[in-house]
Structures are given as structure tokens and as C-alpha cells.
Amino acid sequence: MEAIVVEKLRKQFDPPKGPVAVDDVSFRIAEGEIFSLLGPNGAGKTTMISILSCLLKPDQGEAWVGGFSVTKEPEKVKQLIGVVPQEIAVYEDLTGRENLAFWGRMYGLGGQLLRQRVDEVLEVVGLVDRQKDRVGKYSSGMKRRLNIGIALLHQPRILYLDEPTVGIDPQSRRSILDRVKELNAAGTTVLYTTHYMEEAQELSHRVGIMDHGAMIAIGSQAELVQLVGGRTRIDLRVDRHLQLVAEQWQSLPGVHSLSRDEDTGLQLLADDAAALMPRLLESARALGVRITEMTVAEPNLEMVFLHLTGRALRD
Ligand SMILES: Nc1ncnc2c1ncn2[C@@H]1O[C@H](COP(=O)(O)OP(=O)(O)OP(=O)(O)O)[C@@H](O)[C@H]1O
Ligand SMILES: [Mg+2]
Numbered sequence: 001m002e003a004i005v006v007e008k009l010r011k012q013f014d015p016p017k018g019p020v021a022v023d024d025v026s027f028r029i030a031e032g033e034i035f036s037l038l039g040p041n042g043a044g045k046t047t048m049i050s051i052l053s054c055l056l057k058p059d060q061g062e063a064w065v066g067g068f069s070v071t072k073e074p075e076k077v078k079q080l081i082g083v084v085p086q087e088i089a090v091y092e093d094l095t096g097r098e099n100l101a102f103w104g105r106m107y108g109l110g111g112q113l114l115r116q117r118v119d120e121v122l123e124v125v126g127l128v129d130r131q132k133d134r135v136g137k138y139s140s141g142m143k144r145r146l147n148i149g150i151a152l153l154h155q156p157r158i159l160y161l162d163e164p165t166v167g168i169d170p171q172s173r174r175s176i177l178d179r180v181k182e183l184n185a186a187g188t189t190v191l192y193t194t195h196y197m198e199e200a201q202e203l204s205h206r207v208g209i210m211d212h213g214a215m216i217a218i219g220s221q222a223e224l225v226q227l228v229g230g231r232t233r234i235d236l237r238v239d240r241h242l243q244l245v246a247e248q249w250q251s252l253p254g255v256h257s258l259s260r261d262e263d264t265g266l267q268l269l270a271d272d273a274a275a276l277m278p279r280l281l282e283s284a285r286a287l288g289v290r291i292t293e294m295t296v297a298e299p300n301l302e303m304v305f306l307h308l309t310g311r312a313l314r315d
Contacts, residue, residue, distance in 0.1 A: 001030070001031040002028050002029065002030060002031065002064075003029050003030060003031045003032075003033070003065070003066060003157075003158055003189040004028065004029040004035075004052065004063065004064070004065050004158070004189070004191065005028050005063065005064045006025060006026055006027050006028070006048075006052070006061070006063045007026050007061050007062050007063065008024050008025070008026050008060060008061035008062075009022050009024070009025045009026070009048070009051060009058045009060070009061035009062070009063060010022055010023060010024055010025075010058060010059050010060040010061055011044075011047055011051060011056065011058050011059055012059055015059075019042070019213070020212075020213045021044045021047035021213050022044045022047050022048055022051065022058070022213050023044070023212070023213035023214045024060075024061070024214070025044075025048065025061075025210075025213075025214065025215045026061075026215070027208050027215060027218055029189060029191060029206075030189075030205075031189055032184070032187065032189055033189055033190070033205045033206065034180070034181075034184050034189075034190040034192060034203050034204050034205050035189075035190065035191050035192070035204060035205065035206050035207070035208065036191075036192045036193065036194060036199070036200040036203060036204040036206075036207045036208070037191070037192070037193040037194075037207075037208050037210055038193075038194060038195065038197065038200040038207050038208070038209050038210070038301060038305075038313070039193075039195060039209060039210035039211055039313075040195050040211065040311075040313055040314070041195065042212070043195075043210040043211055043212065043213070044210050044212075044213040044214075045162065045163070045193040045210060046086055046162055046163075046193070047213075048193075048210075049083070049085075049086075049160050049162045049191070049193060051063060051070060052065060052070060052081075052160065052191070053077075053078075053081060053083050053160065054070050054071075054074035054077050054078060057071060058070075058071070065077045065080060065081060065158060066080040066157065066158065068080070079154075080156060080157050080158050081156050081157075081158045081159070081160060082151035082152055082153075082154065082156030082158070082159045082160070083151055083159075083160045083162075084147055084148050084150075084151045084159070084160065084161040084162060084164050085147070085162055086162040086163050086166075086193075088140075088143050088144060088147050089147065089150075090135050090143055090146055090147060090150070091135065092134065092135050092136035093134065093135075093136065094134070094135060095131060095132050095133060095134055095135065096122070096127050096130055096131045096132075096133065096135055096138070096142075096146050096149075097118060097122065097131040097132060099135060099146060099150065100117075100118045100121055100122070100146070100149055100150060100153060101114060101118055103150045103153060104117060104118060104153045104154075107153055107154045109153065109154065117153050117154075117155075118153070121149040121150075121152050121153055122149065124149065124152060124179060124182075124183075125145040125146065125148055125149040125152075125175075125179065126145060126175055127142065127145055127146060127149065130142060139168075139169065139172070140167055140168050140169075140172075141168035141169045141171070141172025141173070141175075142172070144164055144165070144168050144172060144176065145172060145175065145176065147164075148161070148164060148176065148179065152183075156188070157187075157188065157189065158188070158189045158190075158191070159180075159183060159188050159189070159190050159191070160190075160191045160192075160193075161180065161190065161191070161192045161193070162193050163193055163194055163195070164176055164192075165177070165194070165196070165199065177199065177202060177203060180192065180203060181203065190203075192204070195313060195314070197300060197301040197302045197305070197313055200301055201221060201300065201301055204221070205220065206218065206219060206220050207219070207220075207221060207224060207301065209224070209301070209304065209305060209308070211305075211308075211309055216308050216309070217304065217308060221301065224301060224304045225298070225299050225300070225301075225303075225304060227304055227307060227308065228269060228299045228303050228304055228307045231256050231269045231270060231271055231299065231303075231307075232269070232270050232272075232273040232296055232299070233267060233268070233269055233270075233296070233297045233298065233299045233300065233303050234267070234268050234269075234270055234273055234276070234277070234280075234294065234295070234296055234297070235265065235266070235267050235293070235294070235295045235297055236265070236266045236267075236268070236280070236291055236293060236294050236295075237265055237266075237291070237292045237293035237294075238266070238284065238289045238290065238291055238292065239289065239290045239292050240288075240289055240290075241287060241288075241289050242260060242266070243260075244287060244289075245266065245283075245284070245287060245289055246258060246260045246266060248283060248287065249266070249268065249280065249283065252276075252279060252280070252283065253279075254270055254271050254272055254275055254276040254279065255268050255269070255270060255271075255276065256268070256269040256270060256271055256307070257269045257303075257306045257307060257310060258306075259302065259306050259311075259312035259313075259314075260312070261314070267302065267303070267306075269299065269303050269306060269307060273296050277294065280294070301313075
């Protein structure tokens with residue numbers, strides 16, 4: 001059974017000149033699956049979530065959630081889904097518990113059932129101890145968890161989470177990822193968006209990679225990694241001049257593509273690692289740079305994105 005079917009969706013903001021936020025995108029999510037949309041800022045992830053939440057009408061195409069059309073049967077769709085929006089929507093002046101009760105009533109829950117659902121959700125998101133504190137005093141990680149709790153109140157079969165771990169502490173992030181896995185193990189279908197390759201890798205059964213509104217690749221991680229072909233990933237660290245080194249190596253023969261991270265790290269995709277490594281050492285020596293670490297690793301989703309777009313995911 002398919003939980004979500006997306007057929008040739010297109011959405012342009014401010015036509016005719018505005019950005020095409022979703023450009024002829026099709027994909028399917030099976031019931032019980034965790035599916036991640038992975039893509040950089042502006043890829044179209046939130047626009048896709050908004051269409052699948054019936055908050056935004058597509059210009060073209062159609063999508064079905066639990067068999068119901070998002071354009072023709074939005075009320076049916078909304079009963080099936082829980083949505084954790086990218087922007088946190090909680091009332092700072094209310095306590096955590098009061099927030100949940102407020103949103104629960106919006107979903108039509110009341111009385112004993114509402115109290116019970118609030119108790120269960122507080123447990124799931126780990127906020128039992130802080131339920132009586134004003135949300136204004138919560139950390140951003142706790143607000144995020146409360147936001148997730150709100151989406152779980154009506155026990156949705158399908159859960160959307162739009163970049164739920166941005167800007168929070170590692171402990172809250174860990175807790176959110178674990179909760180998502182538990183909910184999925186209990187039968188919830190999950191649509192998760194992120195620009196963190198590691199999260200998509202850890203969570204997903206399948207991943208769709210989006211860029212500039214288009215779905216540029218889709219599949220299991222094993223399938224996606226195959227797209228980089230027989231190439232090898234090499235992770236390197238250098239002790240100085242990272243910028244210069246990155247520029248030089250970008251055009252070194254045998255370097256298929258290259259990305260650098262914040263401080264000292266470089267990842268590159270080599271056509272032939274054994275042949276390339278001596279050349280890297282030689283080039284580093286010529287630049288007066290020491291390679292402090294060089295590891296050959298399996299290609300990951302970051303490499304797939306780099307391979308397909310020529311850009312790093314985090315840029
Ligand atoms: N309400 C809007 N009006 C005009 N343009 C918009 C609007 N919402 C989004 N866009 C544009 O549509 C494109 C896709 O945006 P979207 O928010 O869907 O990307 P995203 O993948 O969620 O990005 P992020 O990772 O930053 O959240 C971008 O070019 C964005 O500027
Ligand atoms: Mg977004």
C-alpha cells in the first residue's frame with residue numbers, strides 16, 4: 001500500500017518570474033516507510049510539505065495521501081496527518097501542558113481522552129518533568145519536542161517533520177531522531193525533511209534528493225550511492241591553507257569532485273584513489289601544507305549530491 005503518491009507536482013511562487021519551488025516532482029512513499037527529502041536551502045522541501053498538508057495548492061499535478069486527493073479531499077487528508085512545521089508554533093505564555101491541551105481541543109479532543117493523550121504525548125517527547133513550566137522558559141530543543149508532541153496528539157498514521165532538528169542541542173536532536181524511529185516502528189509512516197546528510201542516512205528507508213525544486217535522485221541509500229559509480233571517497237585534513245588546497249585540488253586530474261567543510265576537512269571523489277593519493281601528497285608538499293589525515297571511505301549521500309550537482313549539500 002502507498003501512503004503517499006505524488007504525481008508531477010509543480011508550484012511556482014509569484015509567476016511568471018518567481019521561483020519554481022516544486023518542479024514536476026513525482027514520488028511514492030510506502031506505508032510504514034521513513035522517507036527523507038534531502039536538499040539544501042531553497043530546494044523546495046517546505047513547499048512540498050505545504051502541498052501535502054493541503055496548505056498550498058499546486059499549479060499542476062496531484063498528490064494523494066492515504067488514497068485521498070490533497071486538492072479535492074483536504075479534510076480527509078488532514079485527519080490522517082500530523083505536521084511538525086519548520087517554524088515552531090507554540091504559545092510562550094502557556095505551559096507545555098496547556099499548549100498541548102489547547103491544540104488537542106483544536107483537533108476536537110476533550111475531557112478524559114484529551115488528558116490521557118496529553119499525558120501520553122508528554123511521555124513520548126520527554127517533557128513530563130517540565131509540563132508545568134511556561135514554554136517561554138524552554139530551550140529551543142524543548143520547544144521543538146513540544147512541537148512534535150502537538151503533531152502526535154491525534155495519533156496520526158502519517159507524520160511529516162520539516163527540518164525538526166535545526167538549531168537545537170545534540171541531546172534534543174538525538175532524542176528526536178530516536179522518537180521518530182520508535183514512532184515508525186509502531187507503524188507510523190514518516191516524511192522527514194533535512195539538509196543534514198547524516199540524518200537522512202540514519203533514519204530513512206529511502207531518500208529523495210531535491211535541488212532547485214526538482215527531484216534529482218530517489219532511492220535507498222545503496223541505490224543512491226551507486227550513482228557515483230566506481231569512484232572512491234577520500235576524506236582529508238590539512239594543517240593550513242584549506243582554501244588554497246581546495247582550489248588546487250579541484251582541478252587535479254583524477255579528482256572527480258571536491259567539497260570542504262568548516263575548518264580543516266576536505267572530501268573528494270576520486271576516479272582512482274590509489275593513483276590519486278601520491279599526487280595529493282606531492283601537491284601538499286609543494287604548497288607547504290601537511291596532510292594530517294587521509295582516509296578512504298565509502299561514498300555517502302553528500303558525495304551523491306556533489307556528484308549530481310557539482311556543489312556541496314551544506315553550501
Ligand atoms: N511564500 C513564498 N513566496 C515566494 N517564494 C517562496 C515562498 N516560499 C518559498 N519560496 C521560494 O521557493 C523556493 C523553495 O523554498 P522552500 O521553502 O520550499 O525550500 P526549503 O527546501 O524548505 O528550504 P529551507 O531548507 O531553507 O527550509 C525558494 O526559492 C524560496 O525562496
Ligand atoms: Mg524549509
